[in-house]
Amino acid sequence: MAVTIKDVAKAAGVSVASVSRALNGRDNVTDETRHRILDVATKLRYRPNDAARSLITKRTQTIGAVLPDLHGEFFSELIRGIDVAARAQGLHLLVSSSHGDVDEATAAIRAMQGRVDGLLVMSPHVDASFLHESLPEALPAVLMNAPQDHSRFPTLNLDNHGGAVAMTRHLLGRGHRRIAMIGGPAGNLDADERRRGWLDALGEASLARDALLLDGDFSEESGYAAGKRIVALAQRPDAVFAANDMMAVGCLIALVESGVRVPDDVALAGFDDVPIARYVTPQLTTVRVRIADLGRAAFNRLIAELESPGSLPARTEILPCEIVVRASSGDA
Amino acid sequence: MAVTIKDVAKAAGVSVASVSRALNGRDNVTDETRHRILDVATKLRYRPNDAARSLITKRTQTIGAVLPDLHGEFFSELIRGIDVAARAQGLHLLVSSSHGDVDEATAAIRAMQGRVDGLLVMSPHVDASFLHESLPEALPAVLMNAPQDHSRFPTLNLDNHGGAVAMTRHLLGRGHRRIAMIGGPAGNLDADERRRGWLDALGEASLARDALLLDGDFSEESGYAAGKRIVALAQRPDAVFAANDMMAVGCLIALVESGVRVPDDVALAGFDDVPIARYVTPQLTTVRVRIADLGRAAFNRLIAELESPGSLPARTEILPCEIVVRASSGDA
DNA sequence: CCGCATCATGTAAACGTTTACATCACATGA
């Protein structure tokens, strides 16, 4: 029923080959015939069948994004960044998000096989190396926030460690000595790196020995719970560094509820710089991660890989973070 | 290079037809041969070629989502809702977002043709009817937040009008009489409906005559600007109803900066119930829209359409909103 | 034991492209 290349060929009085050539901008077609063909094609509202085209070219003009169960702003920034970049290249974007664990992500990748020309994978799971192994050999892929242990794929990571070090140093610089951390979920790479950075910076100041680490899972609730625990502590920390902003916000609410003043009694810092960080009172000191940049960089890397496969070494790139000092760490 | 159905057939000692039948769960295959085929297939790591399959079946197992330039939470909630629902059905999700105007959206739809079995389209543009006309006849589609003027597609809308009426009544009930609105961008359907609801509710109270409408465009900055204008007003309103939360937040910041107390001097309300609404001080009274529900409902509608085309009438459904009273409207 | 229905399996066409190769017209140079 739909109009095919044959219909166009017939109507234009040429062969299908010529139509194909004209439409794909090959140079071995007379300008005159090309024009005639193009005219007919638009007149007939011809649209090439993508499936047929993919079948023979083995290209889908689509890239896939496999993402973990990210929340809110992070997620939208990332997807939007990738989407815009993809559209600029005339590529489509197939997404599969909210994968809680490596198994789900692996399944998603498997399902995308054959539907995409390349893959953008974010899997902040420490056991993600297994996932990398299960990525098909032939499919170009770029990893984000992935463990960089001998992966055969280009990888882009945030400088979680560096950011955490910088923030901890900032708090030390403000004169704080007992700097507690609310950690992220177990098995999460970002959380691990941030914790490590905090510890390292404390170590520099010879304060690592009695460092206080509270459990958290990146949720606001877990931050709130941690805040309540802090309030109940015999000896309160001077400062609390939450492994992400939402936990910092939860903690802030808990502290305020209990009459603990921020930053006067306890300084507070987060990580991510989500929009909310600027709207809480006091505004939250945090580490800014340029998530849109991450998405864009990963996409560009993938494009490079698509255009000349194997040309780039599969090295790991680290995107810097910067600390953003606001009132919650005693800005004034 | 990749293993095809022929390889499986050869290895299993059967014809390609039998392999196809076995893999697709047809019943006209002996259990014994089916097992053998399945065994061979997994052993060979066979994966059907989607392009070839699509070519003949005319199905892509993919649905497309065409979205406007939504921001943050809205966007992620929606995509995530659709994604989860799609994956549950074994469908893939092709997204194309951040379309500022109808032309971009139309282009996106055109590009998706042939790649998707159905379309979810959100286009809160008042001139979207043109877009509907350009949707291909054959492609099932469900519209969200669309003008419902004789569209031939099922449409799901939020009850913007009802929500605005309810909120305005709430403010009136609190004793406010001069209730200003910060409006949304021109040509935006949601903004229009919210404004209309506000005016209607004022009309009920015979207060529509000197209603004060301030310009805005849904951005925080425009809310801030409106707030500054309000501060400068000779006769300030008792209450401000912003057409969305981000403008309400911007306005709040402007008011606080100028020493205007909320809600004591001026009550404030927003629309959307984005997460930030709960974190500002005072917490923001707003209208909750269940965006995830909208996505899910639209998706289910689309699935129904896919399974039995034309069975459902293309009627418009309105999803209710509920008002959430918090401190900014004088909760205490 | 024959004719017939039933049912598993095989054969081959079809889906709509791209592209290697063949063909053909024409210009060029000797």
Place this chain on the structure above:
DNA sequence: TCATGTGATGTAAACGTTTACATGATGCGG
């Protein structure tokens, strides 16, 4: 004038499936 090169166009194979139809075996009633 003829061989040869060039460049546009046509022919047909190939891509990897699904499926209508053909085939052949098997079981059954008469």
